[in-house]
Amino acid sequence: MxxxxxxxxxxxxxxxxxxxxxxxxxxxxxxxxxxxxxxxxxxxxxxxxxxxxxxxxxxxxxxxxxxxxxxxxxxxxxxxxxxxxxxxxxxxxxxxxxxxxQQWPANASEPQPADAKKAGAALLEQLNCGGCHHDKYTGDTQRPRLAGQNAEYLLKTLTEFRDKTRGNFITMSAILNGLTDEELKSMSDYLASLPPPVAAAAK
Ligand code: HEC
Ligand code: HEC
Missing domain, CATH: 1.10.760.10 (Cytochrome c-like domain)
Known part of the structure; x- marks a missing residue:
């Protein structure tokens, strides 16, 4: 354990x-x-x-x-x-x-090398994740905000969607089907590195 x-x-x-x-x-x-x-x-x-x-x-x-x-x-x-x-x-x-x-906090993500950031961003774009989570990955009423989320949590939950142990939205599982652990990590690290919103928006 x-x-x-x-x-x-x-x-x-x-x-x-x-x-x-x-x-x-x-x-x-x-x-x-x-x-x-x-x-x-x-x-x-x-x-x-x-x-x-x-x-x-x-x-x-x-x-x-x-x-x-x-x-x-x-x-x-x-x-x-x-x-x-x-x-x-x-x-x-x-x-x-x-x-x-509440105000979304700044997370404690490790700064990423420029190459790694580029690769994560490119993969998200290629898979059209922004089509639902929006271009800055801020989400909307049904879609969660991903920008600035903890990298470790993102990796855990993406892995669970891919492996269908998180089964509450089957579309996410279908989109991630066949992606490698490295690809999930690359997207998670990039999303975590995005800045928090400047001020809490009215929701
Ligand atoms: C068809 C629309 C759609 C697309 C495309 C999409 N998502 Fe999602 N995503 C959702 C919805 C809706 C949820 C919320 C599911 C739920 O209610 O549990 C979600 C949930 C998530 C979560 C869970 C967040 C959390 O806080 O637990 C992550 C991470 C995520 N998506 C990442 C991605 C990534 C990365 C991609 C591209 C590979 C992607 N999504 C593409 C609609 C989409
Ligand atoms: C003992 C620790 C603990 C406490 C106390 C706790 N949570 Fe959680 N919460 C978690 C963990 C761990 C997860 C992630 C679960 C997973 O990985 O699927 C989570 C997930 C969530 C999520 C899903 C977020 C997302 O991005 O998908 C929400 C919403 C949430 N908690 C709200 C609450 C609220 C509201 C309370 C108080 C009533 C609460 N939690 C108390 C540990 C806790």
Whole structure:
């Protein structure tokens, strides 16, 4: 077991012990939940582990879809499944609104050599990823922002889409079918190197 997974499992146990209560959205539940989220996704939006995604400033409808998918099991992740189990629809809506309004942070990605950046950018262009995620990879209501996301998380989730262990959007799996680990890494590193937005946009 790698160190990362030990860390994730440790925090997961801790987070699962926190109860959100049931019922409709309740300001106290939501405020408590936000505290819980911060343990992994970061008080200031910088996640506790590089394999965890940035959610501060992610697109609202995408966040909400993912919370529903974790809850229904369409997207499988033990940690997040434990987190959303106790949340109501209204709680999830309130959380999605809250996180979409936060400022997307600068990530701690390693600076890339110019050649590597060029190769990543060229591959994304060739595969027309911008056709859905838009030219600066900022996404829209249904498509997630990729620009400035953690490289390690991007690589993990792209690998899971390709291998169909992330099965909540089959089109992404079809697009990535047959790509090598190196190609996925090259795209992830390039996307992570893109700058954060200047100011939180209204979503
Ligand atoms: C114990 C750590 C932990 C806590 C606490 C936690 N998360 Fe997560 N979250 C994760 C991990 C790890 C992933 C990535 C799952 C994967 O790789 O599929 C994730 C994924 C997500 C995603 C998907 C993001 C994307 O880009 O696809 C959203 C949205 C999210 N979390 C929101 C929340 C919210 C809201 C809370 C609080 C209610 C929360 N998380 C609490 C660890 C945590
Ligand atoms: C047909 C439109 C479309 C194309 C083309 C497309 N994507 Fe996506 N992508 C999506 C949608 C929609 C989602 C959200 C899926 C979900 O709801 O889980 C997504 C999700 C993702 C995610 C997950 C982000 C996160 O935060 O977990 C990554 C990474 C990603 N796409 C990268 C790419 C790359 C790289 C390419 C090009 C090889 C690409 N996408 C091409 C529509 C597209």
């Amino acid at each position: 790698s160190k990362r997974y030990v860390l994730a499992a440790g925090i997961g146990t801790l987070a699962c012990a926190v109860s959100f209560g049931a019922g409709s959205a309740n300001a106290d539940n939501v405020a408590d939940a936000i505290q819980t989220c911060a343990a992994c996704h970061g008080e200031d939006g910088i996640p506790a582990d590089k394999t965890f995604p940035i959610v501060h400033g992610q697109n609202r409808a995408y966040i909400l879809n993912q919370l529903h998918d974790f809850k229904s099991g369409r997207r499988k992740n033990e940690i997040m499944a434990g987190i959303v189990a106790e949340l109501t629809n209204s709680d999830m809506q309130a959380l999605a609104r809250h996180f979409a309004k």
